[in-house]
Amino acid sequence: MSWKASHRTASCTGSNHARSSETANPAPATGREETLVVPAIAIVIAHAVVLVAHDVAHRDLVVLLNAWQQAFVYSVIVPGPFIALLLLRRYRREGYALLLVAMLGSLLFGLYHHYVAVSPDHVDHLPAGDSQGLFRVTALLMILVESAGVVVAALGLRSTR
Numbered sequence: 275m276s277w278k279a280s281h282r283t284a285s286c287t288g289s290n291h292a293r294s295s296e297t298a299n300p301a302p303a304t305g306r307e308e309t310l311v312v313p314a315i316a317i318v319i320a321h322a323v324v325l326v327a328h329d330v331a332h333r334d335l336v337v338l339l340n341a342w343q344q345a346f347v348y349s350v351i352v353p354g355p356f357i358a359l360l361l362l363r364r365y366r367r368e369g370y371a372l373l374l375v376a377m378l379g380s381l382l383f384g385l386y387h388h389y390v391a392v393s394p395d396h397v398d399h400l401p402a403g404d405s406q407g408l409f410r411v412t413a414l415l416m417i418l419v420e421s422a423g424v425v426v427a428a429l430g431l432r433s434t435r
Contacts, residue, residue, distance in 0.1 A: 310430040311362055314373060317423045318355040321380075324415045325352065331409035335401050337394045343387070351380045355423070370430035377423030384420065388413040 332339075339347060354376025362369030387395045394401055397410045 310370075310426055310433065313426045314362060314370075314423075314430065315359060317377075317419060317426055318359050318373075321355055321377075321416070321419050321423065324412050324419055327408060328412035328416060331405040331412060334405035335394075335403045335409060337401065337409070339395075343383075346379075346383060350376055351383065354379070358427075367431065367434040370427050370434060374424060374427035374431055377420045377427055381417065381420035381424060384413065384416050 331337075355373060358369050358373035358376060360369075361372055387393070388397050390396075392399055397413050400406045400409055
């Protein structure tokens, strides 16, 4: 039943709450889609925990990000996965798409800045300090978690076709 048809039915009966399940949940979950939600939640939580620890290492070592890097981190890497989880509740395809973009963007950003570009943010060129080990471990953990996020998001996106 289309939204218009269910809306007409609801209007005729005098109740706006009589909408079909189709309009109440625009993206009904399939088996695989539903199965991937739990790993997606776990990955987003793990990502947040690793990000907090990595931020502690950045601050202790005084490895500062420039303005565009800060903008990317605080507009994509930090909020993107959480917004994706919110979307997954009702809009599976959009949620998985955002999770894919956020995790892939995070992964590429981290790979480049921690392992390719020679700078104080590179794991082999860190300033002296007690948090070098934490920085290196969390940089690696982010690659692992974000890679898992890319895979789960891609599978989830594929399952919504």
